Amino acid sequence: MRRARRRNNDDEADVDMTPMLDIVFIMLIFFIVTAVFLDETGLDMTQPPPPPEDTPPPPNSPPAITVYVDENNQCSVDSVRSTCTGVMARIERQLADKPGASIILRFHPDAKNSVLVLLKDGVDGRGMASKIEVIEGAA
Amino acid sequence: MARRSRTVVADEGTELNMTPMLDVVFILLIFFIVTSVFVKTPGLEPLKPEALTDAPWNPTILVAIDSSSNVWIDKRPYKLEEIRPILTALRDETPKANAIIQADRDSDVGTVMGVQELFQDLGVPTLVGTE
Numbered sequence: 270m271r272r273a274r275r276r277n278n279d280d281e282a283d284v285d286m287t288p289m290l291d292i293v294f295i296m297l298i299f300f301i302v303t304a305v306f307l308d309e310t311g312l313d314m315t316q317p318p319p320p321p322e323d324t325p326p327p328p329n330s331p332p333a334i335t336v337y338v339d340e341n342n343q344c345s346v347d348s349v350r351s352t353c354t355g356v357m358a359r360i361e362r363q364l365a366d367k368p369g370a371s372i373i374l375r376f377h378p379d380a381k382n383s384v385l386v387l388l389k390d391g392v393d394g395r396g397m398a399s400k401i402e403v404i405e406g407a408a
Numbered sequence: 409m410a411r412r413s414r415t416v417v418a419d420e421g422t423e424l425n426m427t428p429m430l431d432v433v434f435i436l437l438i439f440f441i442v443t444s445v446f447v448k449t450p451g452l453e454p455l456k457p458e459a460l461t462d463a464p465w466n467p468t469i470l471v472a473i474d475s476s477s478n479v480w481i482d483k484r485p486y487k488l489e490e491i492r493p494i495l496t497a498l499r500d501e502t503p504k505a506n507a508i509i510q511a512d513r514d515s516d517v518g519t520v521m522g523v524q525e526l527f528q529d530l531g532v533p534t535l536v537g538t539e
Contacts, residue, residue, distance in 0.1 A: 286426065293433050300440035307447060309508050310462040311535025314524050338517075378518025382473070382511045385520065386457035386538060393461040403521045 312389055316401055332367040334360055336388060340379035344388075353384050357391040371398040378403050445502065451483035454512035459538040467508035469498050469532065471523055475514040479523060488522045499530045507534040 336356055337345050344351050346359040364370060372392050376385060385401070392399040450472030471481055471491075478485040481494055499505065507527050511520045520536060527534040 286430070290426070290430070290433075293430075293437060297433060297437045297440065300437065300444060304440065304444065307466050309465045309467060309510075309535075309537055310459075310539075311465050311508055311537045312459050312462050314521070314536050315528060315534075316521075316525070318528075376517040376521070378516055378521075380517045381513065382515045382517060382520050382536075383457040383513035385517045386459050386513075386536065390459035390461050390538075401521060403518055 312386060312393065314385075314389060314401060332370040333373050334363045334367060334370045335373045335375060336360070337375045338377065338380040338384050338388070340377040342381050342384050344384065353387060356388060357395070360392070360397070361395075371400065373400050373402060375402045375404060378405075445505075448482040448498075450480040450510065451485075452480055454510055454515070456510055456537045456539050457513045462538040463535065465506065465508055465535050465537075467534070468502055468505040469495070469507035469534075471495075471507065471509050473509065473511040473515040473519055473523065475512045477516040477519040479519065488519050491523070492526060495526060495530060495532075499532055505532060507532045508537045509534060510537040 335347055337348075338353070339345075342353065344353040344356050346356055347363060349359065351359050360372060374385075374388050374392070389399065389401065445468050447468055447470060450470050452472055452474060454472055454474055471479060473479055474485075477488070479488055479491050480486070481491060481498075486494070509520060509523050509527075524534060524536065
């Protein structure tokens with residue numbers, strides 16, 4: 270008799286686990302879905318560490334095209350003034366004279382980030398090697 | 409009589425032992441809870457410049473730079489000189505973290521590259537955020 274009763278209790282399953290399962294499934298799906306929510310895009314501006322002061326420049330360093338952006342966001346390519354949007358065209362022209370040159374992007378620290386991204390995006394899009402330098406500002 | 413025995417059979421059929429499934433579900437849940445990382449948002453979402461060659465990135469350390477070149481970390485503004493200990497602490501919390509610098513279009517290049525150099529110094533891979 271007792272045995273039968275026990276079995277009955279087991280059969281009835283005193284604890285109904287359905288709500289707990291519901292909660293657990295919801296939490297699981299929440300975590301799975303939110304695991305992929307952060308979606309940023311960006312440009313890589315990692316620079317090689319500066320060489321120590323006293324190493325002489327390597328004897329056959331490749332030619333370089335220098336783009337300078339001053340504190341008023343005026344751009345110049347190899348000391349020739351240009352509009353910032355026209356810099357890439359100037360660089361292409363300079364590359365005709367200095368093939369395989371790497372680009373040096375020099376900035377005044379008060380130049381705007383939009384110009385930095387514009388130029389870096391431009392040279393990266395054309396697969397040119399580049400280096401970013403920030404000159405010491407008045408600050 | 410026949411029906412009764414049929415329903416009895418049906419009842420025994422639904423006596424599904426759900427313990428193994430619960431085990432698996434709990435393990436999955438605990439796995440996701442443990443591997444979830446809490447991302448501290450900077451506090452403001454600046455208007456970043458657009459770029460064509462930007463790469464997708466899932467950072468865990470987020471730094472924002474507004475148009476006045478204040479550096480925002482975890483909803484508080486700082487000056488460039490003050491952030492080194494904060495970023496070192498953040499890096500030590502999650503050593504293998506990636507970072508992103510969400511800089512406004514009008515923020516200073518000096519500040520952006522300053523933060524970039526700092527992250528490089530700390531060994532944290534970082535990108536400059538774009539739209």
